[in-house]
Each structure stands twice: as C-alpha cells, then as structure tokens.
Amino acid sequence: MTTEITEIDTLVVGAGQAGIAMSEHLTKQGIAHLVLEKSRIAEAWRTGRWDSLVANGPAWHDRFPGLAFPGRDPDSFVPKDEIAHYFEAYAEKFAAPVRTGVEVKSVVRNVGRPGFTVETTIGVFNAQQVVAATGPFQKPVIPPIAPQNERIHQIHSAQYFNPQQLPQGAVLVVGAGSSGVQIADELQRAGRQVYLSVGPHDRPPRAYRNRDFCWWLGVLGLWDAPASAPGKEHVTIAVSGARGGHTVDFRALARQGITLVGLTKDFSAGQVTFQPDLRDNIRRGDENYLSLLDAADQYIKANGLNLPEEPEARSFLPDPECMIDPLLSLDLNEAGITAIIWATGYAVDYSWLNVNAFDERGRPQHQRGVSSEPGIYFLGLPWLSRRGSTFIWGVWHDAKHIADHIATQRKYSQYKDASER
Ligand SMILES: Cc1cc2nc3c(=O)[nH]c(=O)nc-3n(C[C@H](O)[C@H](O)[C@H](O)COP(=O)(O)OP(=O)(O)OC[C@H]3O[C@@H](n4cnc5c(N)ncnc54)[C@H](O)[C@@H]3O)c2cc1C
Numbered sequence: 001m002t003t004e005i006t007e008i009d010t011l012v013v014g015a016g017q018a019g020i021a022m023s024e025h026l027t028k029q030g031i032a033h034l035v036l037e038k039s040r041i042a043e044a045w046r047t048g049r050w051d052s053l054v055a056n057g058p059a060w061h062d063r064f065p066g067l068a069f070p071g072r073d074p075d076s077f078v079p080k081d082e083i084a085h086y087f088e089a090y091a092e093k094f095a096a097p098v099r100t101g102v103e104v105k106s107v108v109r110n111v112g113r114p115g116f117t118v119e120t121t122i123g124v125f126n127a128q129q130v131v132a133a134t135g136p137f138q139k140p141v142i143p144p145i146a147p148q149n150e151r152i153h154q155i156h157s158a159q160y161f162n163p164q165q166l167p168q169g170a171v172l173v174v175g176a177g178s179s180g181v182q183i184a185d186e187l188q189r190a191g192r193q194v195y196l197s198v199g200p201h202d203r204p205p206r207a208y209r210n211r212d213f214c215w216w217l218g219v220l221g222l223w224d225a226p227a228s229a230p231g232k233e234h235v236t237i238a239v240s241g242a243r244g245g246h247t248v249d250f251r252a253l254a255r256q257g258i259t260l261v262g263l264t265k266d267f268s269a270g271q272v273t274f275q276p277d278l279r280d281n282i283r284r285g286d287e288n289y290l291s292l293l294d295a296a297d298q299y300i301k302a303n304g305l306n307l308p309e310e311p312e313a314r315s316f317l318p319d320p321e322c323m324i325d326p327l328l329s330l331d332l333n334e335a336g337i338t339a340i341i342w343a344t345g346y347a348v349d350y351s352w353l354n355v356n357a358f359d360e361r362g363r364p365q366h367q368r369g370v371s372s373e374p375g376i377y378f379l380g381l382p383w384l385s386r387r388g389s390t391f392i393w394g395v396w397h398d399a400k401h402i403a404d405h406i407a408t409q410r411k412y413s414q415y416k417d418a419s420e421r
Helices: 016-029 043-047 080-093 176-191 213-219 251-254 277-302 394-412
Strands: 007-012 033-037 098-100 104-109 116-120 121-133 152-157 170-174 194-197 259-261 264-268 271-274 327-329 337-342 374-378
Touching: 007 176, 007 259, 016 080, 016 098, 016 394, 033 277, 043 121, 098 121, 098 170, 121 264, 121 394, 176 194, 176 251, 194 277, 213 277, 251 277, 259 277
Parallel strands: 007 033, 007 121, 033 098, 121 374, 152 337, 170 194, 170 337, 194 259
Antiparallel strands: 104 116, 116 121, 264 271, 271 327
C-alpha cells in the first residue's frame, strides 16, 4: 500500500496570531499554503490563560493593522476571549486556509529532492517551505526546586484559571512578571493570604503624561530594540491591563496585604527559603520605571509636545515592612500554604521539527526567522527580530518579512536560463 502524499508549497504549523499573520502575508504574495492547527484558532488565548485575563496593551495597540476590535473603546483592554474571536474573525476576513484539529508530528528534509516530508494526524504532506508558528510559550516551565510534597497543590500559571480552583488556604506565587503579579493580586482580592516571590523585573508605568506605555515604547523605539540589553535577557516585564489598567506597584501590593519575598531559593523539610534580594529587585524595577519617565520627559521636550506634567508619578509609597525586613524562610505548614503557583515562564518544544535548524544547545538558529535550514522558518519567538516579536502587532511585521523571503526564494528556484525558457 502506498501512502498518499499531498503537495503544498508552504505549510504553516500553528494557528495562533503568528500563523494567522503568516497566512495573510502568504495570501497577499499569492503563495499557495495551508495552516495546520492541532486545536482551534488562537487556542492559547482560549484555554491557556486565566479567566479574567485582559490584554496588557490597549485595544488600539494590541491588534493587527488590518482590523480594529469592533465596538471597542480604543483605550480599553480587551478580554482574552474577545482576542480569540478577533483572530477567528481575522482569519475569516481573508478566508485563511486553516485546518484545525490537525497535529504536525514530524518534519524531515527530503533526500535527493527539494522540500520536506511532513507527517500529520491526517496524513503526509510534501512542502517546499515550513513555517513553525507554534508559539513562544509552549511548555510551561516549573523549576527543579519545586517541592515533592503532595499535600501542596502546585500548578503553573498556564493552568491557573480562577481563585475557586485552589484549595482553601494561603498561596505562594513564584514569579512576579505580568502573570505572577496579576494572579497574586486576583487571589489577594479574593480573600487569600498571598506570598509573592519577586525576582528581577522591568516595571514600566501603565501610562505617563496622558500616554500609555505602549505608546512610549513605540515613539522611543524600544519595541524595535533588536536584542535585550546584556544581563537583561531573562528580565520579565510586569504590566497589567486588569481593572482598566494600572502601573504594577509592588509597594501598593504589599499595602493591600500581599507579603513580598525575594527569589525562591529552595524547599527543604517543610521550609521554603528566599534570596535576600527583594529590596534590590524592587529598586532595580524602580530604576527601570524612572528611566522611562526620564526618556518620556526628554522626548516631550525635544519635540515640543503639549502633554500635561505629572510630577506625582515620581513619588513612591514608603517601603513596606516586608521589604525593609524581608522573610528569608517560611514554614509552609505554619503559614498555611496549600498551593503554589509557578509563574516561571515557558520553553519551546520543537521535537517534531527534525531538521538542521538548531544550535548545539537545541535553540532555533535563525536570522529574523529565516533558519539555517533553507525552507524552514520560525515565527513568534521572543526577540525574533525585535522586542515586539512575541506581541500581537510585532508578529505581523515579522510574518511579512518571512513571506517576502519565501517569495524571493521562489523567484530564484523558478528561474530558467535561456536554454530552458
Ligand atoms: C499570560 C500571557 C498574556 C499575554 N498577553 C499579551 C498581550 O496582552 N498582548 C500581546 O501582544 N501579547 C501577549 N502575550 C504574548 C503573545 O501574544 C501570546 O503568547 C500569543 O498567544 C502568541 O501567539 P503565537 O501565535 O505565536 O503562539 P500561540 O498562540 O501559542 O499559537 C501557537 C499554536 O500552535 C499550535 N500548535 C503547537 N504545536 C503544534 C503542532 N505540532 N501541530 C499543529 N499545531 C500546533 C497550538 O495549538 C497553538 O494554537 C501574552 C502571553 C501570555 C503567556
């Protein structure tokens, strides 16, 4: 019995925002393609985020250029389900060729002929190009320090949906990027005793002088930064669009009742220990916050903009007790901690992509998404081309670059010399 093989020029794997953007640009270039999605369009926005999540950026900003969020105040923060519907509607708008419920199992380069053999749950494809648009945040990462204690309910932030799913009792949230701070805040407001473990972070103001930080990062060219500053590769951004949007302020979270602690170091014999770095981490976050205010002030001055002064943005609440004399260890039982939420980030998983596009440490090897294996492309990765690459508006521009590259390569491959013409 011979296996039937479907020929396709370009195969896009994944129909999140990256896959949809890719499909739009391939369509514009007239390149025949298919998007294969193992679940549904924008599945991560439907089931991989907590119930109350809204976009971190305002509706005018966190979107594709071709469509505004219908009926939305442009300054509002769009709830996650609306974002999923938006991508679905966007795909319908240009009849994106998406097949849902199809998982790509393996991609291997053909031998002695161009292209790749792609095995999927609905059969085998032969594709000249494959774009891996499977997301920057695929595998939730829980660090190996997690205690082996079955009495404590432990989940990753990707598995957190709402306070009711957790057992009664206090909660330790490890990680204070956008996910960790928002989850800790929600739990505390739901009446939980919360401990929040705070590592190094950037903390832009939600808004300053009548402009959202998304606008500031745009005009200051910071979304276009080609790589994170040395030493800041793993520094998370703490921002929130929750409750109409507000600046993440650790002193305010402490005043509200959350106990801040430093980086979580270890679990042993029912005790958790923390690094003595809480104050430093918060101070460095403050410096990052103030540096954006300074840059914004300079920009306003240099461009003669008429935006209202906001001196109060520079005054901080007094340091809370938990910051002055931080807890360095805690008895989990005595503190009544029944749950730990690991808001500790994600890794990628390209185990299905068996091609020569990875470095010796297994990291995608590429330039602006064009990989070291001709015909294989990556899209949606952190810092793929710039800071904005994982975000809704950023991935759209990266997808355009990849579609242009595919179109150019096709021209080379279709070239015929005089004797062939
Ligand atoms: C908590 C959180 C909040 C965020 N908030 C914002 C925000 O407010 N604004 C913003 O701009 N960005 C935000 N982001 C960042 C980013 O926009 C999202 O992570 C977004 O989902 C990434 O889109 P993507 O298409 O690259 O990946 P994904 O949305 O993860 O899509 C990848 C798709 O690939 C599919 N897939 C994976 N493997 C296979 C396979 N082998 N075969 C077939 N299909 C496969 C998956 O099912 C998935 O649907 C947030 C991220 C997180 C984690």
